[in-house]
Amino acid sequence: MFHAPAAPRPRKRSKPGEDSVSRREEATFQDVRIFLVERKMGRSRRSFLTQLARSKGFVVEDILSDAVTHVVSEDSQSSSLWPWLKSRSLSDLSTVNVLDISWFTDSMREGRPVPVETKHLIQDILPEAPKAAPVNKVSQYACQRRTTIENNNRIFTDAFEVLAENYEFNEIEGRCLAFRRAASVLKSLPWAVRSVGATQDLPCLGEHTKAVMKEILQYGRSFEVEKILSDERCQTLKLFTSVFGVGPKTAEKWYRRGLRSFSDVLAQPDIHLNRMQQSGFLHYGDISRAVSKAEARAVGNIIDEAVHVITPNAILALTGGFRRGKDFGHDVDYVVTTTELGKEENLLISIIESLKKQGLLLFSDYQASTFDLSKLPSHRFEAMDHFAKCFLILRLEGSRVEGGLQRAQGDGRGWRAVRVDLVSPPADRFAFTMLGWTGSRMFERDLRRFARLERRMLLDNHALFDKTKVLFILGCTKIFTHKGSHYTIFTLVLRV
DNA sequence: CGGCATACG
DNA sequence: CGTA
DNA sequence: GCCG
Numbered sequence: 001m002f003h004a005p006a007a008p009r010p011r012k013r014s015k016p017g018e019d020s021v022s023r024r025e026e027a028t029f030q031d032v033r034i035f036l037v038e039r040k041m042g043r044s045r046r047s048f049l050t051q052l053a054r055s056k057g058f059v060v061e062d063i064l065s066d067a068v069t070h071v072v073s074e075d076s077q078s079s080s081l082w083p084w085l086k087s088r089s090l091s092d093l094s095t096v097n098v099l100d101i102s103w104f105t106d107s108m109r110e111g112r113p114v115p116v117e118t119k120h121l122i123q124d125i126l127p128e129a130p131k132a133a134p135v136n137k138v139s140q141y142a143c144q145r146r147t148t149i150e151n152n153n154r155i156f157t158d159a160f161e162v163l164a165e166n167y168e169f170n171e172i173e174g175r176c177l178a179f180r181r182a183a184s185v186l187k188s189l190p191w192a193v194r195s196v197g198a199t200q201d202l203p204c205l206g207e208h209t210k211a212v213m214k215e216i217l218q219y220g221r222s223f224e225v226e227k228i229l230s231d232e233r234c235q236t237l238k239l240f241t242s243v244f245g246v247g248p249k250t251a252e253k254w255y256r257r258g259l260r261s262f263s264d265v266l267a268q269p270d271i272h273l274n275r276m277q278q279s280g281f282l283h284y285g286d287i288s289r290a291v292s293k294a295e296a297r298a299v300g301n302i303i304d305e306a307v308h309v310i311t312p313n314a315i316l317a318l319t320g321g322f323r324r325g326k327d328f329g330h331d332v333d334y335v336v337t338t339t340e341l342g343k344e345e346n347l348l349i350s351i352i353e354s355l356k357k358q359g360l361l362l363f364s365d366y367q368a369s370t371f372d373l374s375k376l377p378s379h380r381f382e383a384m385d386h387f388a389k390c391f392l393i394l395r396l397e398g399s400r401v402e403g404g405l406q407r408a409q410g411d412g413r414g415w416r417a418v419r420v421d422l423v424s425p426p427a428d429r430f431a432f433t434m435l436g437w438t439g440s441r442m443f444e445r446d447l448r449r450f451a452r453l454e455r456r457m458l459l460d461n462h463a464l465f466d467k468t469k470v471l472f473i474l475g476c477t478k479i480f481t482h483k484g485s486h487y488t489i490f491t492l493v494l495r496v
Numbered sequence: 497c498g499g500c501a502t503a504c505g
Numbered sequence: 506c507g508t509a
Numbered sequence: 510g511c512c513g
Binding site: 244245246247248249250274276277331333365367385389391421423436437441444 | 506507
């Protein structure tokens with residue numbers, strides 16, 4: 001362990017009574033030798049703490065020597081502590097615990113030296129290390145990335161999304177995910193990639209993705225992507241899956257029957273569309289057209305009016321892409337609740353009923369709450385999935401929209417259909433719900449992937465530390481909105 | 497070489 | 506299997 | 510396909 005040439009130090013495995021220094025004979029904890037740093041502590045407080053510790057059976061050294069195992073400082077912020085320690089010419093500083101005063105006070109309270117935890121450590125601010133790697137590394141998890149609203153790498157991400165979709169159609173989920181992740185990483189960059197070399201330190205980019213990027217940088221297009229785009233099957237599947245209620249399996253089924261267009265499908269007497277698909281075809285033009293922010297706000301007003309009939313204490317918050325700062329979306333997401341706890345249970349049912357009465361409800365799929373406090377570890381963020389929600393298609397009158405509707409060419413109607421999602425948590429779960437409905441799909445996936453991986457890591461390390469510790473703050477999740485501002489939507493706290 | 501998010505209807 |  |  002450590003060899004101390006100068007200091008006379010008969011401490012190791014000393015036989016009882018052999019030690020000549022009397023207070024060390026009385027000391028209970030021979031393996032822990034504390035040194036209190038006077039700086040910021042003051043002489044009188046240092047002297048008081050020294051007496052206190054010794055009275056409780058701790059060994060406190062007056063001078064900093066190789067005998068010291070625990071250095072305690074009140075100055076945890078200081079950048080001067082470590083340089084000072086290094087100047088003391090100890091034989092091996094790396095084996096010494098450099099600790100916050102909290103370790104000392106914890107130990108005094110317990111009447112024994114408490115195990116050293118990360119929270120006690122005063123880290124050395126290495127002057128060289130940040131120089132070597134000052135570049136903020138991009139995380140492989142979307143939930144740890146700040147993603148700008150502008151996509152500076154659309155030429156690549158469009159290509160990756162074509163490849164991802166093609167793998168999805170071919171049921172190769174792993175590769176599909178890989179290309180979606182690569183696209184997500186490039187979308188998060190506040191700069192445009194101008195050479196493959198610039199992607200050196202980026203995660204989720206490997207041989208294949210970089211080859212595609214190189215091709216695009218060289219020729220402005222990718223041969224592989226072009227081939228997919230010109231493929232009839234791929235085109236048809238893309239067309240079919242663009243219908244609300246039609247996924248890859250149904251699209252494939254229709255394609256294999258030789259169907260190539262919507263009219264082909266609709267002409268089949270033996271094809272029975274489900275409720276979702278019927279609405280999908282009926283409102284196809286409207287719900288595949290972008291929804292503007294003004295339209296989203298107009299939908300909000302309609303929900304607001306409906307909910308205020310039921311309760312005056314309603315809270316309504318726009319989430320989804322619009323909350324991330326987007327100007328257009330494919331649907332409108334609102335979180336709606338009431339401050340009267342418990343009353344949120346039937347809120348959506350009442351809203352749906354009201355919309356129906358007004359003739360605004362074109363489609364509705366309601367899912368009651370499955371949130372059970374007694375059954376679920378309540379603060380696990382997975383709980384955000386369990387609240388009452390509904391997927392709607394609403395009739396939106398143009399007269400309600402500031403600046404008018406997003407309209408197709410030659411559309412003479414004064415209204416359009418809009419996809420609307422509502423979720424209704426109890427008011428005290430509002431934050432969880434915002435977390436669950438503000439992120440992109442990749443964000444939500446990676447939130448769970450990150451939580452699982454990091455939690456396992458914590459559990460693995462857990463035994464080494466304090467078994468009574470139950471709260472781990474994993475980090476702060478932020479979502480960029482626009483022009484450098486961002487929301488802090490949640491701090492992940494996992495109970496282990 | 498296995499894992500890749502999760503829940504509901 | 507489709508939705509989020 | 511990329512990562513641990």
